[in-house]
Each structure stands twice: as C-alpha cells, then as structure tokens.
Amino acid sequence: MAAAGGRAAWVAALSALLLAGCSARDRGWRTTDISGIMPPLKFTLTDSKTGGVVNAHDFRGKVVLLYFGYTHCPDVCPTTLADLAAALRELGARARDVRVLFVSVDPARDSAAVLKEYAAAFGPEVIGLRGDSEELHRLTRRYRVTYGYGRPDAHGDYEVSHSSAVYVFDTRGEVRLLARPTDRPADLAHDLGRLIAEG
C-alpha cells in the first residue's frame, strides 16, 4: 500500500459530513442520527491483540464505535481516541458493553504489534484491527470513508489523510449515529448510554 507513494488513493464518492448534513432527524440524540443511512456492520479483519480473524458477528451484543486512522498520526487520531476514551470513562461500568474498533488505513506501517500497543494505550475497550488492502477497501467503500497517502518526505515518512468521523452501531450491528470531532465526550456518553439501555 505504501508503495503507492505519492499517489493519492481516494476510495469514495461521498463524505460522511455531507451525509450527516442531510439528516434532519432528531429524537433527542446529541450526536448525529444516521439510522438506516448506512448498511449494517460487516467486516472481516485481523484483531491485532489476538492475531485472530474477527468479523462483525463477534461484536453482536456490544455497542460498536468504528473509527479509521493510523498509528503514525500523532495528533488527530489520538485526540479522537482520547475523546472516545473520555466518553467511555463517563459511562463507568457500562463501558464494558462498548467496543471501539480502530481500523488502520495504513496497514503497511501498522504491524499487528504496533497496532496492539497503540490501541491498548487508550483503554481495554479499544481494539486495533487491520486487514489487507482488499479487505480495507471493501470496508471503507461500504461506509464511504475516504483516505489517501501523501508523498513520502526525505525520511520516508508520509501522511495519511482520512475521514475523521466515528460511526456508532447498536448491539444488533445496525448503524445509528455519527460522532464528529466537535461532539463533546459527555454528549457521546449520553447517546452511548441510550444505545446500551436499548440492549
């Protein structure tokens, strides 16, 4: 993947933010209600912690937060994950019914070992997932997530641009909410609490 070098590999047509703007529904949710706008949770990826293959079915019964990023991102990804971790802390013991799936859009650099340590740094509910480029492509296309690789600098370091949205799925794997960087952790915690209570 990284060999693609400077060539941007844009993978989707619609931005998540555009979609969110179309949703005028509000049933007391504090983040953005996107029920029915996107397909149910479905993926096959490798869990960086166990090394085993996991799919959406393994997370039935949990409220799932799906976020795409990469570990060499020193600011935006950790800031988002820190916000999600803060929301989970507000939930207290109820956080055990939530999983944060951090899917790497940079599998070339994000080895399972790096991804595992990175995810663990944000809490036990955070799971680092990676897949080959085909699996990643399938998943990002399903949720209209965009990402692209910047030109490597003199040191071989490169940036990966990616969507900042976090998708929230209920315990049955249906898409429900879109959390954005501007959403406060307290508001996300409120909505997650409601989804947990729905069962």
Place this chain on the structure above:
Amino acid sequence: MRRRLILFLAAFAWLAAVPAGAASRVPVQVTEARIRWLPGDLPMAGYFVIRNTGERPLRLIGASSPAYRRIVLHRTVSYGRMKPAKSFEIAPGWSVQFTPGGNHLMLMGRTRAIHPGDVVPITLHFAGGGALRVKFRVRGADLR
C-alpha cells in the same frame, strides 16, 4: 545497565541545570507544555501555549531535543488536515496555541525510552538566533 544509569544521571544533571529563568533572552512565556505519549517508536505530539511578552514580533522557526531525532512544526489547515509549517509568527502581546487537534510539534525518533510522567526538555528556536529551553511533561495517550 551501568551505561543506562550513567545516561540517566547525565540527563538528570542536565535537566537540573536548566535555569528557571532561561526565558530572559527571548521575551516569551510558555505554559501548558506537555507531550502525548504513544508506544513503540511512534511519533508523539507536543503541545503548549506561547505568548510574546516583548515589544517586537517573534518568529518560532523550529524545535530540537536530545530526546528526539527530529521535530517538525505542524500547523492545522482545517480539523484533521495538518501541514508542516516553516514558522509561526507571534505578534507582541499575542499568544499562539499548540493544542490537541490543532497546531503541534511532531516529535519523531525517540533517542531513549520515554514514559508518561517523564519530563523532556525541548528547545524552541526563534528567528534571529534566540532559543528557549522548555520542560515538557509527558502525559498519557489519552491526554485531551
């Protein structure tokens, strides 16, 4: 083991030698200096607020530290879009914020083990040759 201890002591002595009033030559005040720790050899981000307490405009042109091989200034273009920045202008009496999700120092290639709770010295460099050594506190990955 012994080499590590010597390195540690050397680092400690060096840290202890940093005078609190090192700012006297560059008229700036730096507050909230902190680093978000990440595992392995992943790049970390440094955050702080810098205020120009002098009479003339200042230009921050870079940063260096014995703890990292390379430090790059990053400017926020829009949320989530970062761009390496050559410099930051700070007008007299004004502050520039380096905050999570915004401007930051990208700290790459740690030269030694760094853990949450550590204090890491970073020197800020200004146009005209001025420099200021600042102690950054290393915080957990979930720093906000």
